[in-house]
Structure formats: structure tokens, C-alpha cells
Amino acid sequence: MTERLPLFPLGTVLYPGLVLPLNVFEERYRRLVADLVAGEEPFRFGVVAIRDGRDVAPTGVDQGSQALAGLGPDPAHALFPVGCVAEIASVEQRKDGGYDLIATGTTRFQVESFDATGPYLTAEVERLPEAAGDEAAVLAQAVERLFRAYQKRLAGARESSVTGLQELPDDPMVLSYLVAAASVLDTGDKQRLLTAESAADRLTAELALLRRENAVLAKLPSLPAVELTRQAFNPN
Template sequence: MRLSIFPLTGAILFPGLQLPLHLFEPRYRALVSDALARDRRIAMIQPQARQEGAPLYSVGCVGRIGEFEAMDDGRYNIVLQGESRFRINRELDVTTPFRQVDADLLEDDHDEALSSVERAGLESEARLFAEAQGYRVDWDSVTRLDDMTMVNGIAQIAPFDAASKQALLEAPDLAARCELLVQLMQFFGLHDGDDEGRVTLQ
């Protein structure tokens, strides 16, 4: 399918989760206007570098615009609801100010669940990670989340570097994403605070 993309380093969206965005550049204001006039879908994906026109990673996530605010100066505040991961086949030559790709949607098993051991290990590591980072967490609410929402939610908001977040998004299934997430939280916990506090597996 043809997708209009918003390439943004460090911004990861997972199916079933929300991502608030503030769009002010003219090309991305045009992207939102176009999406609102059609199917309200925008495809989030990370570029492999920060320069203009940089190559894209191969996997992203399609989001549907839910809440939005159109400002008088043309800017938008929107909330994207994650719908489906996708894999790029090729980038298209277009006349629009925003980039477009030909892509295939990836079929995820939304009923997939962790084993009791995997779930317990994730919750334990998440508590240690949150405490080390000084986060306040409503653990009663967290423990009531289903496995998919918990894993993807942590993966989306955790302060990992772009490559690590991309690896989480590309994980083939929930168990693999959970295992990588635990490894990243453990690695981050051992990080000494150099490199501006960012963690990387590179």
C-alpha cells in the first residue's frame, strides 16, 4: 500500500498505543492536511541519520489521527493511534512536499501473551529500571495491563537510543521484544551517564 510518512528520529509508535505530536514545518502541516482529507493515516518511521532525505529504516508503524487541534498559524497538535507495523518495499518519486513509500503491512498476533516467567521477569526489571531513573509509576495500574500493552508501552516511552528503539519495533514477536526490552533496561541500569545519558547497543 502507498503510505505518507513522517520520518522522525527517536519517535516510535506501536500498534495499540498513542503518540502525541506537534507539527509546525510546512511539509508536515501539508502531510496532516492531506491525511485528514483522506483516511487520517500517517506512517511513522525513523530515518537512519538526521540529515535531510536520509535513508529510512525498513520498519515503521501506521497511525490514525484521533484527536487533533488546528491552530490559526497552520500548526497542528495531533494524537496518533497506532494501528499496524509496516515494512517498506521502496520509496516513491512524488511531487508532494512529504515523502511517500510503497509498503506491506505486517500481521501481528495481538492475542500473543508472555509466559508467567517472562511476565514476572519484565515486571521485576521494570520496577528496578523505574526506581533507578526516579520515575513515579502506578504499579497497580501497570500490573493490570495485558502483556502486549505493557511490553509495547515500555518500549515506546523508555529513554533508549534510536537504534535500540528500532530494534524493539522490529522484534518478530512479543516474546522476542520482551527479552530485548529486559536486556536494554539492564544495560541502561549499568550505564555510567556518559554520552549525554543515552544508551546504545552499537
């Protein structure tokens, strides 16, 4: 069964359970938020990531205007087909007419069709089920160990402290999304983690990605160098 959602294209991937702050100041997205809050709660919209190689605004600010302007005549070519429903937890209208809002990712969806004829992009979407998959608990333990090592190496590259790290969740599904959100990966890798069919599949992919990232961080002294050379570096 499909439903229609207004869409907010972003240069990042939103996962279920993760928080998304947005500063909305462009007119079409003011209209989107105004239409949502004029209706009944819960206020929901869809977040879809823009494919790599397009010029978008930084994460956390009003990326929508630049995003939509660069999508071209067919959003299906510019946007990934799997996104995440965002539910607004708080919204405040500023004096300039824009909005500061905080939303939380809730459910993944598959886009069935886009509609760019209105004041902002909408889509017919179908919610995707969540499954733990085989050996999810065992995989989660392995991912947690690698992720802890990754956090320490990443903090070292940034010359920051890892003191006060919060406890990681026991639920393999929740852990899989938290690791996906907290890892420094390109949009393509993050999108592949979002589209994994089960937590076990996502955790398996994260094992490979964390091994790769740990190898890179172990070889390179600083985070900018990591980001600049990651694609060219092929660890053994």
C-alpha cells in the same frame, strides 16, 4: 498485500498503542495533514524513524521539514524500513495554518518502496502480523520486575518521585510495547524492539536491555552522566 501511506519521518520510534502528539507547521506536512482530513476517516499516516547520526528536530515538534531535508536522494538509506501506522485521534488547525494533532500507533509495517516525487514522502507498505510467541507470559513477569526497578533507579537519577505509578498491563504484547516506549534507549535499540517478530522476542530483548540499563543507573549518579557514558560503559 501492500498499501500506500504518506510518511512522517521522525527522530523517534512509534509503537502500536502509544500516543504521538505532533505540532505540524512546515508546509509539506501541512499539506499531508490537509490531504488526510479532506478524505475519509480514519486518517492514517506512517511514522518511520530516522537512522542515528542525522540532525533532526526534537521529538514532539514538527520534525518533518528537517527530517526530509536531510534524507538525501534515497530515503531507504536514511530511514529504517519498519515503521508504525499512526491514526489521528484529534486534529486542530491553528490560525497560522499549522496543525496540532494527536495520533495513536496502531500497526507495524514493512516499507516495500519509497516515493519522494510528490509534495511529501509516501511509501508502499505491508502490514506486519503480531504474534505472542513462546513463554510470553513468563517473560512478561520478569520484564515487569526489572522495569519496576528501572523506573525507581531512573527516578533516583532524575531526583524525582515514583509515587503514583500506574498499573502495568497484563497483556504481554501491550507490556512489551509500553516498556519499549518508556525506556530511555537510543534509536537503534528502540527500532530493534519494534522489529522483533513476536512479543516474546521483544520481551527477551528488553530483559537484556533493562539489565544493562539498571547496571548503568546503579553505577552512575545522574541521568546526564548515564547518557554521556552509556556507550563507553560496559557493565559486568
